Amino acid sequence: MLDDQVALDLVFHALADPTRRAIVERLTRGPASVGELAAPMPMSLAAVMQHIRVLEESRLLHTEKLGRVRTCTIAPEALVRAEAWLGERRILWNRRLDRLGALLDEDEKHGTENEGTSS
Amino acid sequence: MLDDQVALDLVFHALADPTRRAIVERLTRGPASVGELAAPMPMSLAAVMQHIRVLEESRLLHTEKLGRVRTCTIAPEALVRAEAWLGERRILWNRRLDRLGALLDEDEKHGTENEGTSS
DNA sequence: CAATTACTAAAGTACTTGCTTGACTATTAC
DNA sequence: GTAATAGTCAAGCAAGTACTTTAGTAATTG
Numbered sequence: 001m002l003d004d005q006v007a008l009d010l011v012f013h014a015l016a017d018p019t020r021r022a023i024v025e026r027l028t029r030g031p032a033s034v035g036e037l038a039a040p041m042p043m044s045l046a047a048v049m050q051h052i053r054v055l056e057e058s059r060l061l062h063t064e065k066l067g068r069v070r071t072c073t074i075a076p077e078a079l080v081r082a083e084a085w086l087g088e089r090r091i092l093w094n095r096r097l098d099r100l101g102a103l104l105d106e107d108e109k110h111g112t113e114n115e116g117t118s119s
Numbered sequence: 120m121l122d123d124q125v126a127l128d129l130v131f132h133a134l135a136d137p138t139r140r141a142i143v144e145r146l147t148r149g150p151a152s153v154g155e156l157a158a159p160m161p162m163s164l165a166a167v168m169q170h171i172r173v174l175e176e177s178r179l180l181h182t183e184k185l186g187r188v189r190t191c192t193i194a195p196e197a198l199v200r201a202e203a204w205l206g207e208r209r210i211l212w213n214r215r216l217d218r219l220g221a222l223l224d225e226d227e228k229h230g231t232e233n234e235g236t237s238s
Numbered sequence: 239c240a241a242t243t244a245c246t247a248a249a250g251t252a253c254t255t256g257c258t259t260g261a262c263t264a265t266t267a268c
Numbered sequence: 269g270t271a272a273t274a275g276t277c278a279a280g281c282a283a284g285t286a287c288t289t290t291a292g293t294a295a296t297t298g
Contacts, residue, residue: 034244047288086198162258163259184262
């Protein structure tokens with residue numbers, strides 16, 4: 001529960017940068033080396049490496065070095081976790097709206113005037 | 120497309136903080152005033168106000184002031200947008216894995232040995 | 239072997255965050 | 269009107285971020 005919070009911190013923070021999202025987008029099309037990921041980016045390879053480290057620490061991807069090239073692969077679990085958190089919020093919010101709507105319908109039938117949001 | 124990127128930057132950055140996620144979680148149960156949101160937090164009301172501003176700028180919530188109390192309400196569109204981005208990545212990744220799996224099955228039938236990741 | 243390639247490590251820097259405190263402004267209550 | 273409430277503004281600060289450059293190391297190639 002507590003580590004869960006930290007994990008979400010890391011994932012959302014990792015995704016809050018366009019370069020890092022671009023890396024994730026690239027990797028959904030298949031694994032790539034650090035060099036391949038850096039090539040289209042308007043910054044130094046060292047900078048891209050730092051982004052990769054952030055993504056790895058957030059568990060959005062994992063890497064493996066073979067010879068002199070490090071290959072990066074997406075690791076979907078972290079992505080799924082973030083999606084689950086968002087989905088949960090959406091569901092709870094919609095459920096609440098439904099309840100509110102139902103209450104309003106009830107009130108309409110009985111001709112009452114107050115909203116009835118249980119504080 | 121370009122503003123889209125900025126919007127995602129803002130939403131993910133806003134969600135990368137546990138205090139702000141707690142605010143969003145609270146608001147999924149219904150609107151609340153700044154004071155109500157600040158009460159359970161281990162920081163000054165001014166600090167909570169700043170978090171609320173970040174959330175508002177990311178369009179995760181909207182606020183309205185009536186008399187001397189400002190009421191905050193969740194605004195689900197931004198949340199849905201972030202969820203959509205994540206969902207898209209997951210779908211593309213799974214589709215790729217399916218294709219890869221199908222190729223491996225094919226290869227097995229034909230008794231070939233190479234993987235066939237189109238570089 | 240020497241040169242190239244593919245990364246890695248470290249230090250420096252401009253900018254941004256997440257707070258704080260203190261002073262201030264409107265409402266509302268007594 | 270005076271006092272309490274609910275929020276706002278702004279300055280300041282410690283820590284963190286997103287880069288850079290420079291100087292490496294370990295694999296591969298010719």
